[in-house]
Amino acid sequence: METDVLVIGAGAAGMYAALAASRAGARVILADRSLIGRGGATVMAQMTVAVALGEETPDDAGHHLADTLKAGRGLCDEPLSRLLCEEAPECIRELDGWGVGWARNNGHISQVQAPGHDRPRCVYVDFVNTGPAVSKTLRTQLNRTPEIRRIGDLLVTELALSQGACIGAHAVHVTSGQTLGIAAKATIVATGGLTRLYGRNSASINMGGDGYALALAAGAELIDMEFVQFFPIGHLAPRLVGMDPIMWDPFRYKLGGRLLNAAGREFLQEEGRYATARDHATYAILTEVAEGRGSPHGGVWLSFQHCREAELRAAFGPIIDRLAANGIDLTRQAIEVAPMAHYHMGGIRVDADMRTTVAQLFAAGEAVGGANGANRLSGNAITEALVFGRRAGLRAAALALATKAPTLSAAPHPPEAKRDINPAAEIVRLQALMNEHVGPLRQKTGLERALEHIVQLAAHCNPGAPRGALDAEWIDLHDLASMRLVAECITRAALARTESRGAHQRADFPQASDAWQRHQAVRLAPDGVHVR
Amino acid sequence: MFAKLKVWRGVPGAAGRYEHHEVPFEQGQTVLDGLRWIRVHKDPSLAIRFSCINANACKECMIQVDGKTVYACTTRLAEREMTLEPLPNKSLIKDLVTEIAPPDERLESPPR
Numbered sequence: 317m318e319t320d321v322l323v324i325g326a327g328a329a330g331m332y333a334a335l336a337a338s339r340a341g342a343r344v345i346l347a348d349r350s351l352i353g354r355g356g357a358t359v360m361a362q363m364t365v366a367v368a369l370g371e372e373t374p375d376d377a378g379h380h381l382a383d384t385l386k387a388g389r390g391l392c393d394e395p396l397s398r399l400l401c402e403e404a405p406e407c408i409r410e411l412d413g414w415g416v417g418w419a420r421n422n423g424h425i426s427q428v429q430a431p432g433h434d435r436p437r438c439v440y441v442d443f444v445n446t447g448p449a450v451s452k453t454l455r456t457q458l459n460r461t462p463e464i465r466r467i468g469d470l471l472v473t474e475l476a477l478s479q480g481a482c483i484g485a486h487a488v489h490v491t492s493g494q495t496l497g498i499a500a501k502a503t504i505v506a507t508g509g510l511t512r513l514y515g516r517n518s519a520s521i522n523m524g525g526d527g528y529a530l531a532l533a534a535g536a537e538l539i540d541m542e543f544v545q546f547f548p549i550g551h552l553a554p555r556l557v558g559m560d561p562i563m564w565d566p567f568r569y570k571l572g573g574r575l576l577n578a579a580g581r582e583f584l585q586e587e588g589r590y591a592t593a594r595d596h597a598t599y600a601i602l603t604e605v606a607e608g609r610g611s612p613h614g615g616v617w618l619s620f621q622h623c624r625e626a627e628l629r630a631a632f633g634p635i636i637d638r639l640a641a642n643g644i645d646l647t648r649q650a651i652e653v654a655p656m657a658h659y660h661m662g663g664i665r666v667d668a669d670m671r672t673t674v675a676q677l678f679a680a681g682e683a684v685g686g687a688n689g690a691n692r693l694s695g696n697a698i699t700e701a702l703v704f705g706r707r708a709g710l711r712a713a714a715l716a717l718a719t720k721a722p723t724l725s726a727a728p729h730p731p732e733a734k735r736d737i738n739p740a741a742e743i744v745r746l747q748a749l750m751n752e753h754v755g756p757l758r759q760k761t762g763l764e765r766a767l768e769h770i771v772q773l774a775a776h777c778n779p780g781a782p783r784g785a786l787d788a789e790w791i792d793l794h795d796l797a798s799m800r801l802v803a804e805c806i807t808r809a810a811l812a813r814t815e816s817r818g819a820h821q822r823a824d825f826p827q828a829s830d831a832w833q834r835h836q837a838v839r840l841a842p843d844g845v846h847v848r
Numbered sequence: 849m850f851a852k853l854k855v856w857r858g859v860p861g862a863a864g865r866y867e868h869h870e871v872p873f874e875q876g877q878t879v880l881d882g883l884r885w886i887r888v889h890k891d892p893s894l895a896i897r898f899s900c901i902n903a904n905a906c907k908e909c910m911i912q913v914d915g916k917t918v919y920a921c922t923t924r925l926a927e928r929e930m931t932l933e934p935l936p937n938k939s940l941i942k943d944l945v946t947e948i949a950p951p952d953e954r955l956e957s958p959p960r
Contacts, residue, residue, distance in 0.1 A: 352953045354906045355899040448905060466953045489955045491941045496955075520899045520906065555876030558922040560903035642876075740884075740892040785859065786942040788887070788895040 318724075319345040319465070320716035321709070322484055322500035324472050325527065327356035328698060329681025329705035330506035331454035332407070334464050336709025337504075342716050344464045345498060347487065349471040353455040355522040356508050357659075357682060358701060361447030363566045364430055364438030366695030367404040371424040373435045377401040380437060384696060387432045387593060388661075388689020389818040390833045391540065395668040396687035400696065400703050407702040408439060416453040417441050428569045430694040432593045438695040443633050444566050450698060472526070473794065475503065475534040476724050481675035482534060483722035490791060493782045499724035501716035502676050504708045505531055505664060509682040510802050511544070514657035515744075515751035518550055518562045524795045525802035527683040531664045532801065532840040537673045539685040539835045540662030541802075541847075542809035543819045545692050546756040548597035549575070550656030552615040556642045563635075564618055564653060565694075570631040575601075576617040576650065577609040588622070595691040595818050598655040598756050605654070615654030620646040655756055659697055661688045661819065662809075665837065670708035676715065680708035686835070690818025733780025739792035742773065746799060754807050759823040763811045770804045777801075801845070805838045808847045812836060849873055852929040853882055855894070860940045866931075873925040878902075879932065880909055880920035883944070895943035896920070910935060911944050 321337040323330045326348035334346040368380040380401040385392050412418055418439045419426045427436040441449040474486045484500035507527030511519035551561040568590035577583050583604055584592050601616050611617050625647050628636050663685030670678045681701040749769055753762035777800050779793035815829040816822050839846050851871045858864025871882040883896050899906035909920040912933040938946035
């Protein structure tokens with residue numbers, strides 16, 4: 317197959333990139349390893365989306381930028397942060413025009429105040445429906461753009477290179493087992509982040525960092541890989557089904573809520589408001605647990621018992637019934653919450669045109685590193701997906717229209733794999749290890765122990781070729797190989813950074829150091845992963 | 849507690865078979881949890897389709913449980929035998945996985 321622009325990943329960034337590239341006159345293939353617009357992180361986003369609209373309170377992009385830089389703890393790549401904040405209003409209003417359904421109050425788009433923002437700035441779709449609404453809206457636009465070829469169940473295994481430039485990709489169509497190449501004049505990696513690497517995560521199955529592994533293998537540089545954001549109040553107990561574990565975020569926006577330790581004390585000095593930045597709240601919760609003041613399952617309590625039933629219903633309507641179906645009555649009980657891997661600040665290094673360090677290769681969305689520094693401001697993830705997706709689509713289209721069609725040679729046939737492990741079990745083991753030693757609180761000995769396992773695992777990470785239709789074991793082998801490589805990048809970068817900053821907290825180096833106010837770049841060389 | 853999962857395995861054009869698995873579970877766990885347990889502890893070749901795991905956002909994990917079409921991620925495990933089969937009205941890919949993508953989002957669909 318061949319096209320002008322190949323977009324890998326069909327979350328918000330990939331879908332918006334495909335739309336923008338198509339509108340700019342390029343032929344587009346949009347590929348996803350899952351179904352189009354259903355896998356990935358976007359569809360799971362609960363709320364909110366940060367954007368300086370000034371609908372209810374005066375605001376401008378400069379204020380949004382100041383908060384983004386402050387939250388980033390001195391490590392934001394400022395041109396990227398600036399782009400995110402400045403182009404956000406246009407993208408959010410375009411989605412509004414497409415009928416996404418941002419919640420409104422007296423005709424104005426409602427904006428709530430989230431932790432780290434200096435004013436109400438975050439838009440959302442009720443009830444707890446922001447991500448699904450954004451996905452559906454973009455899917456509808458795709459359906460109205462038949463020129464965009466959409467292909468689901470297509471897992472990209474390798475970016476194709478010619479004289480150092482990316483000329484498309486090789487992929488496996490997982491449901492048939494067929495391998496195929498897609499020649500492209502420009503390629504956009506929009507595969508999201510890596511939170512599946514952790515045992516406790518709010519990710520979909522697709523968030524194993526494959527885009528980082530693809531980019532590394534193609535020679536691209538990654539940055540800030542050590543900065544994994546843990547969402548402080550991920551659901552812990554009792555077991556909920558049919559609900560996203562980050563669902564308590566919107567509850568806290570609307571209703572405040574009290575975060576309590578085992579003694580029933582509010583340990584964050586929030587006075588019922590939702591005010592503490594994610595990195596600080598995560599650290600505070602882990603401290604309560606470590607010092608014996610945690611809840612029975614190893615988290616803390618989140619209580620809305622001060623709210624009346626009518627107040628809960630007005631704010632969350634049908635969600636209250638879904639909680640009841642799970643046996644939970646918030647007027648009578650607190651629930652348990654604990655940090656869970658939620659987002660990755662690091663990623664593929666790009667410039668403000670979303671160009672990676674490899675010619676003809678772009679990146680967009682969470683796959684990009686730098687815009688959010690060492691700690692992401694809440695609400696910036698969907699914003700980043702939209703703004704960076706659109707920018708990548710436009711720039712990739714412009715490049716493609718000025719580039720000759722490449723010729724893709726067949727992918728080298730992979731060596732026969734041994735299959736001497738259960739890759740599904742090895743993934744679970746790796747996730748547990750990452751959670752324990754490379755999670756929100758780190759120290760040298762734990763990081764070294766993790767690294768030892770990760771390096772040894774490499775010997776088992778040759779997935780070979782799939783054996784027929786939907787070779788589930790091959791998919792896990794492929795994922796294990798990507799996850800292992802990306803885990804090595806995080807762990808090596810975390811070992812090297814001998815300070816604490818934002819989401820990277822070292823028990824053995826508890827202070828931030830001015831000398832470390834810099835990015836670390838990661839590359840893959842023939843002799844392995846290099847961090848500098 | 850144990851659930852007895854009777855899981856259909858097979859590919860198109862051949863007679864399938866049922867496999868029996870005893871799956872340990874805790875109150876509140878789901879059929880998808882049980883299937884993932886089988887893949888991790890018994891047999892990683894079991895093919896299932898899901899993406900979001902627990903949020904019921906991706907809508908990919910539709911199968912039949914005891915003859916009824918449900919989402920595996922919101923159906924609770926129970927201390928009895930539960931029969932798990934692929935959707936009968938979709939073309940089979942393998943085991944519990946069927947072709948549920950819209951026709952124009954499939955590889956084999958001709959470019960328009």
